[in-house]
Amino acid sequence: MFRFIITAVFAVTASVATAAVDIKTITSDGGINAWVVEEPSIPFVALEIRIRGGASLDVEGKRGAVNLMMGLLEEGSGDMTAQEFQAKRESLAASFGYRAYDDTISLSAKFLTENQDDALALFKQSLVSPTFDQDAIDRVRAQVISGINSDAKNPNRIAGAFFDEAAFGDHPYGSSMDGTIESVTALTRDDMFDAHRNVLTRDRLFVSVVGDVTADAVGPMLDDLLGSLPDEGPALPDDVDFGLAGGVTVIDYETPQSVALFGHAGIERDDDDFFAAYIMNQILGAGGFESRLMNEVREKRGLTYGISTFLVPKFHTEMMLGQVASANETIAEAIEVTRNEWARMANEGVTAEELETAKTFLTGEYPLRFDGNGEIADIMVGMQMIGLPPEYVINRNDYIEAVTLDDINRVAGELLDPEGLHFVVVGQPEGLTTTE
Numbered sequence: 001m002f003r004f005i006i007t008a009v010f011a012v013t014a015s016v017a018t019a020a021v022d023i024k025t026i027t028s029d030g031g032i033n034a035w036v037v038e039e040p041s042i043p044f045v046a047l048e049i050r051i052r053g054g055a056s057l058d059v060e061g062k063r064g065a066v067n068l069m070m071g072l073l074e075e076g077s078g079d080m081t082a083q084e085f086q087a088k089r090e091s092l093a094a095s096f097g098y099r100a101y102d103d104t105i106s107l108s109a110k111f112l113t114e115n116q117d118d119a120l121a122l123f124k125q126s127l128v129s130p131t132f133d134q135d136a137i138d139r140v141r142a143q144v145i146s147g148i149n150s151d152a153k154n155p156n157r158i159a160g161a162f163f164d165e166a167a168f169g170d171h172p173y174g175s176s177m178d179g180t181i182e183s184v185t186a187l188t189r190d191d192m193f194d195a196h197r198n199v200l201t202r203d204r205l206f207v208s209v210v211g212d213v214t215a216d217a218v219g220p221m222l223d224d225l226l227g228s229l230p231d232e233g234p235a236l237p238d239d240v241d242f243g244l245a246g247g248v249t250v251i252d253y254e255t256p257q258s259v260a261l262f263g264h265a266g267i268e269r270d271d272d273d274f275f276a277a278y279i280m281n282q283i284l285g286a287g288g289f290e291s292r293l294m295n296e297v298r299e300k301r302g303l304t305y306g307i308s309t310f311l312v313p314k315f316h317t318e319m320m321l322g323q324v325a326s327a328n329e330t331i332a333e334a335i336e337v338t339r340n341e342w343a344r345m346a347n348e349g350v351t352a353e354e355l356e357t358a359k360t361f362l363t364g365e366y367p368l369r370f371d372g373n374g375e376i377a378d379i380m381v382g383m384q385m386i387g388l389p390p391e392y393v394i395n396r397n398d399y400i401e402a403v404t405l406d407d408i409n410r411v412a413g414e415l416l417d418p419e420g421l422h423f424v425v426v427g428q429p430e431g432l433t434t435t436e
Contacts, residue, residue: 021376023390028219030227034207035380035390036215039373043113045211046373048381049226052204052315054104055177056237059198062191064179068137068144069195070100075136078125082136085126094119096126102177103315104385105199110374113212124225127200132192144184151178155253155426156323159261162251163424167244172237173317201233202226208380210373239316241265246420247435248335251427258331258427259323262338264420266311266318269386275399276411277311282358283350284341284416285309285322290357292345296337297324303334320415332431339418346416349409363397 024036055066074089074096075082089096092115097108107127111119151157161176168174178184205226209218242265267277285293285308293307309322326334370376383392425432 021370021393023380023393024215025390026215026219028223030219030223032202032205032207032219032222032226033384034209034218034222035384036208036213036218037210037373037376037380038212038214039210040212042373043212044373045109045111045113045116045209045213046377047109048208048374048377049107050104050206050381050385051107051199051201052104052206052385053199053201053233053236054101056103056172056316057195057198057234058172058177058179059191059194062183062187062195063175064144064177064184065187065191065195066105066199067100067177067179068141068184068187069132069192069199070098070105071140071144072132072136072192073098073126073130075140076131076133078129078131080125081133085122088122089119092119092122094122096123098126100177102173108374108377116213120221120225127225128228130192130196132189132196134189137187137189137192141184141187144178145181148176148178148181148184151176155255155259156261158251158253159259159424159426162249163244163261163263163422166249166422166424167242167319168240168317169243171240171316173240173314197230198233201230203232206381206384208377208384210377210380237316242317242319244422246417247422248432249422249424250429250432250434251424253426253428255427256328257325258328258425258429259325260331260335260423260425261321261323262335262421262423263312263319263321264417264422266313266320267415268318269313273407273411273414274313276403276407277415279355279358279362279400279403280345280350280408280412280415281309281311281320282362283354284345286311287358287361290361292341292354293322293324293338296341297334301333301337303330303337307334307338328428329430331425331427331429335423335425335432339421342416342421343418345412346418347413349412350405352405355403355405355408359400359403362400366397 021037026036027033058065074085077085092111094109094111094115097106099106109119109123165174207222267274283292285291288294293309297303297307304324304326307322307324309320312319312321324334324338369379
């Protein structure tokens with residue numbers, strides 16, 4: 001029926017939690033790879049599917065097509081209307097999810113074992129036989145346009161839209177996957193079928209199944225569910241460099257509080273130094289009240305309720321980003337302190353105490369992520385997408401522990417670029433102007 005490739009049995013333990021998972025990696029007769037965890041103690045199954053491409057495969061001039069199409073998959077399929085589909089799903093106590101992202105689409109199903117056949121048949125119908133009725137298109141299009149209009153009044157969204165366009169230009173990363181009012185208004189029913197054919201393909205599938213199911217049954221299940229999708233999709237976009245130089249951009253917007261999105265180029269997920277960068281970022285801005293930026297900007301100076309930083313290793317570029325909000329009269333000081341802390345860590349690194357605290361937190365919280373079938377399925381499919389093996393779950397904390405003080409301080413000096421930080425500020429900040 002199918003071939004077993006590898007079995008990885010591991011136990012992730014911590015003082016507050018224990019997670020034991022047995023991953024079986026299979027290939028179906030139809031060539032679909034999947035990771036499976038058999039957990040028969042609860043009569044429930046979680047299925048997670050990712051397909052690379054996502055909104056980056058929007059055809060030129062059709063921005064927003066993939067996003068709109070994904071919103072229509074549960075709005076009528078086969079011979080069912082949207083209402084009939086939802087009624088049937090609810091009668092099966094099943095949950096389906098359909099989401100578009102820049103680089104992927106996400107498809108998920110959760111169902112009781114006793115309803116598995118009917119639930120999967122209904123889920124398949126939505127994936128392979130959407131009707132894209134015009135009334136559904138018009139209804140969901142109106143929802144998307146409402147969201148676009150709302151984003152145009154949201155300072156955080158305004159900052160993000162400018163930042164992306166300035167950093168990535170004509171690349172798909174440079175524009176919102178939602179599209180514009182003009183592009184979404186112009187989308188047709190034929191565009192929905194084209195988007196569906198382009199992104200729901202088998203060549204870039206990643207699948208995980210967790211719950212009351214056997215590995216022997218998963219191969220035939222997936223061949224039936226996904227086997228009729230097109231074999232291949234269009235080419236993915238090219239990689240793109242982060243193209244925004246250091247400086248400040250002020251976007252005038254009437255509000256008592258300015259928001260700032262800031263960042264520069266980042267680090268690839270498969271870089272040998274990624275774990276050092278990950279811990280460094282935890283200490284700098286990702287560690288909540290334990291982070292340096294929160295301490296300096298909020299606790300010591302009261303300039304913000306919160307400030308945070310993120311490593312963003314996307315499929316076609318890498319960024320290191322942060323965000324902060326402060327009153328118009330104090331945002332300039334918040335930015336100055338942020339840049340100074342960026343420089344201090346780049347020049348001086350972190351302390352042994354900071355490193356130990358970060359390691360303790362990161363290794364201790366990891367097992368807590370494996371709390372339920374859905375969570376495990378989501379973690380496993382994410383691991384597949386970035387090329388991690390099943391054994392990663394055993395070794396992940398070892399990678400964290402292996403980072404030395406010299407490693408992290410070297411990487412801080414190489415990655416952090418205070419002069420390369422660009423701040424996009426939306427509001428009416430005092431003492432800040434756009435720099436060239």
